[in-house]
Amino acid sequence: MDPVIVVGAGPVGLALTRALTRHGVPVLLLDEATDGEDARPARTAVLRPETAAFADRLCGTPVSAAGARWSAWRTLRRRRPAHRQELGEDAPVHLPQHLLARALRSAVDGDGLARVLTGTRLTGLDQDSTGVTVHTRGPGETRHRGSHLVGCDGARSTVRKLLDVRFPGRTAVERHAVAALRAELPWPGEAVLHRSPPGGHEALARPLADGVWRIDWLLPRGGELVTPEALLTRIHDSLTTWCGRLPPYELLDTGVHTVHHRLARRWRTGRAFLAGDAAHLLGSLGTQQLDEGLRDAENLAWKLALVRHGSAPDALLDSYQAERRGAVGARLRAADQTLPLLRSGGAWPTVRRSLLPGTRGEDTLLTDGHLGRGPLGAPPVYARSPLTPPAAEAALPVTPPGAPVEDIPVTAPDGTVTGLRERLGGDLLVLLIAPGTGVWDRKHWMGAGLMPRLAAAVTALPVRAELLVAEAYPGAPAHTVLLIRPDGHLAAAVPGVRPDQLHACADIVRGAGSTRNAASGGSRTTGTSGTGAASANGARTSP
Structure with missing residues (x-):
């Protein structure tokens, strides 16, 4: 089996490599440098809670413990305090970037499915219907074959240049x-x-x-x-x-x-993809470039894995650009619109009226950007993604489809109780909201009520899925079934156990379904595949 070739062993390339191998996909990681990332205490990363949890899962240890979670955010104006707000578990994690890179590299080095070649410079690439061939300079081999190629090789990306992808900004x-x-x-x-x-x-x-x-x-x-x-x-x-x-x-x-603002025109060209600094640059007003790059890796890894294992059509890979380029593009637009209004005198009434009516003003904008809130910092919601089924008629949870799920306690069929985020990064998750199950022994509730029928429905899904149970989920009525993607975004909320509707939603999540059947709970469908690249709004274009 040819590996996926990842170019660039920075934090994003390492994270993607580790995420793919956790899905059972072999990876060849090429890096031009011969040494690891330099220890620069002034070069740091701010990770949102869900991204920090992703890094922890990849490393197998709480790498976020090497950083600091801020207890509060304080704003001063001139010589006087303006306001202060306490932060809880949703506080971001601030850590030196080299510590994150070293933890990821250690996890990759201990993984038998990953092969790392350092001192290797990419000089050319060719694609055909079955894979990608890359040409390199460096010690050892100068020609490598892979099923797909991902450029995580920074702002001056060689992969992007070889693909002839523009990088305006x-x-x-x-x-x-x-x-x-x-x-x-x-x-x-x-x-x-x-x-x-x-x-x-x-x-x-x-x-x-x-x-x-x-x-x-x-x-x-x-x-x-x-x-x-x-x-x-x-x-x-x-x-x-x-x-x-x-x-x-x-x-x-x-x-x-x-800080530069740039966005690659295409993130997919046939079997080649861009991620991290190779695909986008941002960082003004508290926006976090590395945090977005890790989201790229998490989004692409599970999709590549499903396609590689034959569980999804090639069309699933189009959704990577549709979702991630759309999300980063929205972040850049928000920053570009806000920058002149915050960094120059006057014009604040305009932004207050048009963007944030009723807020405290400039301080709020900057605070939200740094703390991961509002248009500058909130986690992306893939509401218009081709992988998001239409909402069901019944009351839905507070989390909208396409948004990251809340981290709540969940119980697995073997009785293990963990946080929901700890179960991410593997198969799809099917979560039943069943009040009262916590007081019953597993041997009773696994064979009672809706569980036998739901377990059979999960087994019959077109992709592997793990069944979980929770006492409650914010805003979700009892017996709601949540379908959760491996990257932690809510795919669908189904009222009750409806096997056909659940199957149709899972088909959509793997890029092979009909939104009409997912909404109605109708008959199962098969999908078509594609090899093009998706635009930011989900439309298909030729590579």
């Missing part, structure tokens, strides 16, 4: 001076956004583990040169303003971070 939409330092600040565990600080426009202090902070200073437009002396002045001014005096500190790392 905007350059240097924001620039930040960055420092990582160890110090005692007045708000342990809290992230602080300081707007209009003395002598500056905006400063952001975010805690990491072990008393380390990453501090970003928004630079004025025009390419100001950040000298070591100028950066030290910024550090001293900020620390003195926050602490009332200059406290002792240990400077660990510095740099200048330039």
